[in-house]
Amino acid sequence: MPADFLSHPFTPEETAEDHRRLRQQAQAFTSEHIAPLTAPMEARGPHTDHTVRAALAETGWLGVLLCNGWGGLALGHVAKTVILQVLAFTSPAAAAILQASVLGAAPIAEFGSEEMQRAWLPEIAAGRCWPTIAVTEPGRGSHVLGIETTARRSGRQYILEGEKVLVGNAALGDVHCVVARTGKAGKANSLTAFLVEKGTLGLDIVPAPVNGLHGFSVDTVRLTRVCVPATHVIGHVGDGLAVAQHASVVYGRLNLAAVALGTHQRLLQETAQRVTTRPRYRGNLSDLDTVRHRIADMQHHLMTAELAAYHAAHLLDQGVPCDPWLHHAKLTAHRAGAASCEHAKQLWGGHAARLGSTVEQFRRDFDLIHAPAGPDDLQLIRLAEHILGPHRPHWSAHHTT
Ligand SMILES: Cc1cc2nc3c(=O)[nH]c(=O)nc-3n(C[C@H](O)[C@H](O)[C@H](O)COP(=O)(O)OP(=O)(O)OC[C@H]3O[C@@H](n4cnc5c(N)ncnc54)[C@H](O)[C@@H]3O)c2cc1C
Structure with missing residues (x-):
């Protein structure tokens, strides 16, 4: 499995310890409450699932970014990335449900009047209002x-x-x-x-x-x-x-990057397991250099995407205006994951498209992470502007002030 990125923290040791603990808690919660829901959700096909909402409402994660005064957890963007990555590893759909409403809360939290915030944010933080x-x-x-x-x-x-x-x-x-x-x-x-x-x-x-x-x-x-x-x-x-762009750039880019990370990580785990147990000649597929190279490339892509996402999240938590890093995090999460999807397709052969298989589902789910918070071409346009102009103020500067 991929190395634990939090063992090489961007954050001071005491915060990193908090994030490690949060990751373990999120994994425990997900195994107990989300994992049992995934098979029926997948089998039902496209629908709106209310059981995941009910389960997630108990965690307080909808208020992960909201300040304590409104009943939020005020844990910051690194913590939010940890939670979404862990959730997406088990259920990309559950992570998508959480991220969409974390995103929906951003306009009220960042632009709403105090009266509006008082009316809505405590309800959101408590998981009663999505x-x-x-x-x-x-x-x-x-x-x-x-x-x-x-x-x-x-x-x-x-x-x-x-x-x-x-x-x-x-x-x-x-x-x-x-x-x-x-x-x-x-x-x-x-x-x-x-x-x-x-x-x-x-x-x-x-x-x-x-x-x-x-x-x-x-x-x-x-x-x-x-x-x-x-x-x-x-x-x-x-x-x-400003409301739309701020939500998309400061919240959406990283939210979707985090969902992509968990989905990518699961795809790597499933594929690694497949090649180490599928017999070939006197050993398994994983003994072949071509196969080892592809697995290594998937790991490289995942680590690159993790670095990009956690670095951008850390900058946001530090109050550093960082729009190019946010565009980069989303772009990298999608491109790196898409490259790994291609490796997975190769390594699963004809079985990659078998309906009901995890690899088919996760590759299909991954595809839907491309457009929200801007497709790759849009991230590239923003990165080009950063170098060539026209130069725009950072949306993340508003967030940090
Ligand atoms: C899973 C999912 C969740 C979503 N959640 C939300 C949500 O909660 N709220 C919401 O409002 N929307 C949401 N969306 C919509 C998403 O934000 C849009 O799909 C996205 O902004 C792109 O818009 P579009 O699909 O209309 O593509 P278009 O804007 O039509 O772009 C299509 C393609 O045209 C090209 N293109 C477009 N503009 C340019 C340009 N200026 N320069 C060069 N090339 C360009 C690019 O190749 C781009 O990929 C979601 C979408 C998905 C799939």
Whole structure:
């Protein structure tokens, strides 16, 4: 198995010890409460799983980043990465469920008024309220400034109209952070974020199954003349782009990197086990140089991805503006994992695609980690900007202040 990355900590020894303990606790919890759910979840195919939500609600992990004053654990981004990696090793879908609502809490925690925070964060930290973030639209994905969903002021409320797609946890969310247009297209302050509560008249969640991460769903959020009070504006009118980008860059990049790490790690473990037990000539596949080389390359990819993710998480925890490291962490986690998926495909031969096998499931789940928080091409665009310009302020600088 891969070396324990926490035995070579980025963090001071006492914090590293906390992270090691957290990892053991997360492993114990996952074995007892999540592992038994994985086979039925996988067998049901695409659906929204409520049993995982119920199990995770007990852990307090939804509030892993929230401050103690709101009832959160305030453990930081390294700890969050540990938890998501451990969860994803057993169930990429369970990790995806947790990360989507950790992401959904970010706008309230980072931009919400004190009144809004008081109303929502204790409920979130206690695992009773699962928020989502709804930015993506059918015609506008990565191009956030092109958002077409509108929010029109009418007295003391706003009326929202439009459609959001691929919204993680849409069907189990209690409150949605919806980014909509309030100003002229193309202007940086033309978007605003709103809280829309489950059950609001005109809010419909339309199932839109995807192929993978069974139990985690990314459904459509349809808004037909949805009225929300003006007090549900997150931050200020015009903050919508900042809310969306901040959540995606500072939270989403690392969340998805962490889910990728656990999925990748499991794929390596399953593949190593396979080649050490599959007979070939007078020994096993693992005796052959070609096979050993591929396993070594998978290990190299996993270690590279771990370094990238934990380094970025550590910088965030230290309050260092680090956007390029966050783009790099997501890019590396996906590219490295995708390279290992290819090795796994080679080493499992014709059995790699056998329905119901762990290798087939984990390769399929891994594919879905590519787009959220930005596909690889978008991370490369941001990294190019870091070197060549135009130079942008770090979203992580807002987080750190
Ligand atoms: C599992 C999963 C969970 C998700 N969770 C959420 C969620 O909780 N909330 C939410 O709002 N959304 C969510 N999404 C949606 C996700 O954020 C989008 O898929 C992502 O932003 C990309 O948008 P798109 O799919 O519309 O692709 P597009 O923006 O259409 O991009 C497609 C491709 O076009 C190319 N491209 C696009 N723009 C450029 C450019 N400027 N320059 C060069 N090439 C470009 C790239 O190759 C890119 O991969 C989720 C998606 C998945 C699969």
